[in-house]
Structures are given as structure tokens and as C-alpha cells.
Amino acid sequence: MRFSNAHLAKKSNHNRNLQRERWSWFGPLLWSFLGMTAIVTFFIFFFITPRNPFLVLGPKLLKEKQRCNLFKGHWVEEARGAGMYTNWSCPTIPESKNCFKQGRKDMDFVNWRWKPDECELPRFDPTAFLHLLRGKKLAFIGDSVSRNHMESLLCILSQVETPQDVYKDSDDRFRRWYFPKTELALIMLWTKFLVAGKERVVNGTGTGVFDLQLDKLDDGWIRHLPDIDYVIISSGHWFFRPLYLHEGTNIVDCVYCNDPNITTHNPDFALKMALRVAFKYINDCKSCGKLVTFVRTFSPAHFEDGIWNTGGYCNRTSPLSAKEIDLESFDWKLRDIQLEEMEKANREGETMIGRRFMAIDVTMAMMMRGDGHPGEFWGNKWMRGYNDCVHWCMPGPIDAWSDLLMAVMRKEAAMDS
Template identity: 30%
Template sequence: METSSSTIKQKWKLCAFASIIGCFILMLCLNENHNSVRLLAFQNKNTTNIISSLEPSSFIENGKPINGTKSIGHCNIFDGRWVYKPIDSPPLYDEFQCPFIGDQVSCQRNGRPDFDYENWSWEANDCEIPRFDGKDLLERLRGKRVIVVGDSLNRNQWESLACLLYSVIPSSRAHIHVQNGLHKLFVAKDYNCSVEFHWSPFLVQLDTSQANGTKVLRLDKLVTSAERWRGADIMVFNTGHWWVHRGKFRAWDLFGYRGELAKEMDIESAVEMGMKTWAQWIDDNVDSTKTIVFFRSISPEHKGKYWCYNVTLPIMDEESYAGDSFPKPVIEVVERTIRGMKTPVKYLNITKLSEYRRDAHPTVYVAKKEKQQPVVDCSHWCLPGLPDTWNRLLYALLVFNTSRDTGAGSSSHGLV
């Protein structure tokens, strides 16, 4: 009798153990299915809404700001936080193997001892931003032409983008052409696509041909290299910093407008005249069914209270930090001009997210010429580094581009 009772107890224990194992397996299956449903929901919902929901200050299209009301499934990819991910998000290219990185931003080559600035990832508050995929972007750019036009900060972005794409193809399948910093070209031969940089810090013409050496900033004439912009499938522009230079750093002697010259002019007025000249050219020469136009917002400097020297961490206290590194009236002129255009222009609003990254500048780690005084560069950005995030966001906007958002069919761009 005791033996029978013991046998029954053992059987009950085995049944109980088997039940526990079965429940655990069932929970794993349900969780996996739940994750798949969540991923599918993100793909079906966020991919169609990520652009249309951007806030007015972050995205301008069809001459008007898009409604920025937030709701479930809507996402502003420029609104988020920096997360340290040293293992999950390593740099996508090696600084020492990329031929596009200039001495000004080659921080490791110039002796910077820390690497943490390379390991911060920008995460949006309301959705997951895709990791940059160079192979995927090259496929989307097959047979297409990208131009990046502007000052040295846009050159900083071009260098980053060229390195990101160069790193995923054999070096023998790349064509590189550099012309004195004024024109840079990267071609991925197997994809028949090019990424070009055109130097134009004002977008309008700086005339240095005067017989007496006088330099005239002609606010009503586009830069002469603008003819090279024609036919591009994707355009990325910027301007700003050169307009506010003073003293020996000021690039012009006189302003020129409609045949008249002026020695002094309110900078906001000058920027507005120049921006309208650029906007008119875009409206007259760009077919928005074939070309996507981006304008990148101001890249902040870190001077004064938030000086970049010897800093290895981003600014993390958002409440106590208000970015004021650039004149707001100039920014407002740029945004107002874009809002008034008939051509859809996507505003790559990297200003705020970049303001927190005072750790990511070259500081003293810039190439020094013999006997040159120490330089602290708090304007440009180390590579790999922050401009890689700008290009990740550019990539996200291209991935999530739809005909409803851009006014252009997917067959015209090959980008969706």
C-alpha cells in the first residue's frame, strides 16, 4: 500500500513538473508572437507616419508647416535623447581607412585619447530610428546623384556620408575626385551613383573679381557653381555661419543688390535677400517629382559658458540648458523663406540634438602646422561622430519617404 502511494506521488510530481515546463514554453511562444506583432505594427504604422507628423519647427513642406499634433504612431525623429551604447552602436567606419576625412576633423589621427564621443546614439522619444544601412542606401541611390552644398559644416556632413558608403564597398569599386576643397566627388561604380560636395557658404555669389581687390557679396546672384546642381536627385543645402563672421573673418567688403553697393547692411536683411535668391532658383529649376530637396538647420558652436575644451560628456540637463549659440533672427529668416517656397523642402532640423554634443568637437585635436598657435575648434565635429547621426536621420527620412509626403511618386525617386 505504501509502495502504491509513493508511486502515485512520484507520478503527480512528474505531471506537475511537465505542466510547469509546458507553461514556460507557451509563454515564450506568446512573447515571440507579441514581439512580431509589435514589429509589424511599427512597420505598418510608423513607416507611413514618421514624416507627416514632424513638428512645424522640424519639418516644412509644400510651403507650409505640417501639423505637429502628436498622437500614437506619430513620431518626430528630431525629438529625443542621447543614449550611450558602446557595444550596440560602434562606429560604422574606420577613420584610418576612410580617404574622405579631412585633417580638421580627424580627431584620433590628431591624438585625441578618448573614444566615448563615438558611442552615443540618438534615440527618438516615440519610435525607433533605423540604424544607418549603407548597402540599403546605395541600392536606393542606384543610378542617382546626390549633392551636398554649403559651408565647412556641410562638408563635415559630406565627409561622413562618403565614409559611410565607402565602407560597405570594395575600395577598388569607388572613384574619388577632390578639387581644392571646392568640389569633392565620391562615386560607387557598381551602383552608378555619386555623392558630391560643392563649396558655397553663402549660396549666393561672393565676387572677388574686382580690379581693386574689393570683395562683393552679391545678394541677387546665385553662386556660379550652381549650374552643377542641375539634375541632382537629392539636394542637401545649408548656410548660416559665414553670414555672422566679424572683423578679419568677414569674407566680404561690400554688399551688392540690383546694381547698388552698400558697405553696411542689417545681417537679417542680407540673409533674407540671399535666401530668396536661392529659393527662387530652386523653384524655377527643380522638378519636385524627380528631386528631393533638404535644407539642414544650423550646426551649433560651443563657446562661452558651454565651451567644448576638455569635455568628454554631452550636456544631459535639458532643463538648465537653452541653446543660444547662433542668432535666432537669422534662423527665423531661413525657416520663413523655406515656408514661402512652392517647392517642397524638407528641413533637417539637427540644431537642438547637436547642441547637447559639446563633447564631439575636435577641440585641440586638429592638424597643426609648424609654429601655429594652439587652436580650440568648437565648431566642427570629429569623424566618426555627430555628423554620422545627421546622415542617419537623412537616411530615415529617405526610407520613410512616401508619395503622399513628398508630392512625388515612388517610381520617380526609387527611394521608398
């Protein structure tokens, strides 16, 4: 069938008119939709999204969280499990903390979460944490328990972004991990005492006796401070040994030295002096910018029937209740000293230069968790028969430290809003 040119032109005009009629009602509808979308987006961005990214809670709820004591509470069982990773899903888990790989069979110890008495503690959100600390440097300053904390946080964060191992010193004590997508660096700055310390050596063998210089800090960590945004500082376990405390060239005090000519103190005295010197240095550091210092309180060991080299063990399989822990213990005394020195430093820092110190008070929570240590399951073939009741299994109760860290960071951010 053939159509004339006039017929085809008439049909073409009809189609164009039909398209105009369709657009006459669809076009305004489309523009109305786009306009409403823009208004809603503007409202969400300016009125709902917090200006400070740490402020993810509403004002009323945030005030309630600030009043709540996050560090006084108890452990509650999670039927679905409380772990944020497994010993298989974390590519960076150290062998000595991988308790399941080393033969531990009971698994219930990972199925508990820390519950403050007065509020709920939000679980750690690794995606939000990486976003909030984008481009920042977070350093852990302390001993191997501080390293344990960094390794726990590293495992949690690795579930959403794979970190790069960018630095390790010859002794594997100073470490740096980098998250390339968010440009966050986690740094381990190893120090036994915070202050300068040196072990006495006899015939080439360490004696276990140390000389501490109370007027000089360990340069291994202080030289890095100007390049860091946040530090988590902790210390304690190395002070439980014979120590000679020096000021200048003079021995002024000692710990466990049994020397009749020198005043002898308990470990808490030496720890207090070391913290005081360290915190003063941080406050006096003119090149440290807006450095924020978190003080992680003492993490207790749980040796029973001895200590590490006399057959002490830790084979519990469930937490203690709050009523079963001793708040008159020496562990608690160390915690009190840490908080006292931190509060003094915070008052001085805020008054002088606006520098802030805040506590991550884990002592009560961890006093209840004698079930969370590697014990015999730490894989050290050179020290068979010795139990590790100082460090923490991964996954395990140490992962709650990151829940507390993020909650405290939110409080810190709220102070600046």
C-alpha cells in the same frame, strides 16, 4: 562467375522498374515543392516587398514615424558603441577630422546615439542606402561643414562599397566620389554664401570683408543642378563677418559694417535673403526635373571663453541634456529662419511644379554636442594654438546626420506612394 545474356537483361529490366518506382513518388513531391516555392516567392514579391524601395516599414509603423518629430529628443549612451566605422576602417577620412589620430584620448563621445522623444530612429543602413539611390546623384551644397557631412556619409558607405575619387578641383573644394557597383555619385558643391560673394582685398591681402550680390547666385553650384537628383543645402557660418549687401550696383544693407549711411543688420538677415534667392532659383529651374531639396539646419559652434582667434576652446567630454541648451540663442534663431524660408519654398514648389523641400533639422541635437568637435586635435601645424570648435570629429555625433537623412528620405518616398 559468368552470367548469361538473359540473366543480365533480366537484371537490367529489374533496375529500370526500381527507378520508375522511386521516381513515381519522388517526382510529384519535387514538383509540389517547386510549385510551393514559386507561390511563396510571388507572395513575398507582390505583397510583402514594398513597391517603393524606401518604404521598408509597415503602413501602421510608417504612419507613426511620420507623426514623430525626429528632431526633438536627446542623446542616449550606447554601451557597445554607436560608431558605424572607425578612424582606421574609413579610407577617406580627412586628417583634420581624424581626432583620434591627431591625439584625442577620450573615446566616450562616440558612444552616443540620437533618440527622438516620441519614437526610435533606425540606424543608417549603408547597404540599403546604396541600393535605394542606385544610379542617382546626391550633392552637398554649402561650406566646409557641409563638406564634413559628405565626408561622414562617405565613411559610412565605404564600409560596404569602396568609392572612387573621380574629381577634385585645384582648391580641393569641389569633389565628386563614385560608387561603381551602385553607380551612386556623392558631390560637393562649395559655396560660402549661396549668393555671389567676393572678398575685399587691400594691397594683395584679404580683409575679411565681403560684398554679397543678393540678386545673383554663386554659379559654382547652380550650373550643376540640372544633373542632380537630390541636394542637401546648408549655410550659415560665413555670415558672421562684415558683409555689404548689394542689389545691382547699389549697396542696400550691411552686416557688422558700422557705417552710419547704411542700415546694419545681424547675420540672420543676410542668411534669410540668400536662402530666399536660392530657393526661388531652385523652384524656377525648368531643367531641374524632379530635384528634391533637403535643407540641413544650422550646426552650432561651441567656443568657450573666446572665439577661434581669441583663445576659444571646446574641451567637453560628454553631451549636454535637453534642459541645458538655450532655445532662445542666436543659433536657434538661424535655424528658425532656415525652416521658415524652406517652408515657404516648399509651398510654392509643390503648388507650381511639384518640387519638394524637406528639413534635416540637426540644430537641437548638435547644440548638445560640444564634446564632438576636434578642438585642438585637428592637426593643422600652421595654426597651432587655435581650436576647431566648428567642424566635427569622425567618427562622432555628425554621423547621426545620416540616420536623420535616411529617415527623412523614407518620409519623402512615402509621399509619392
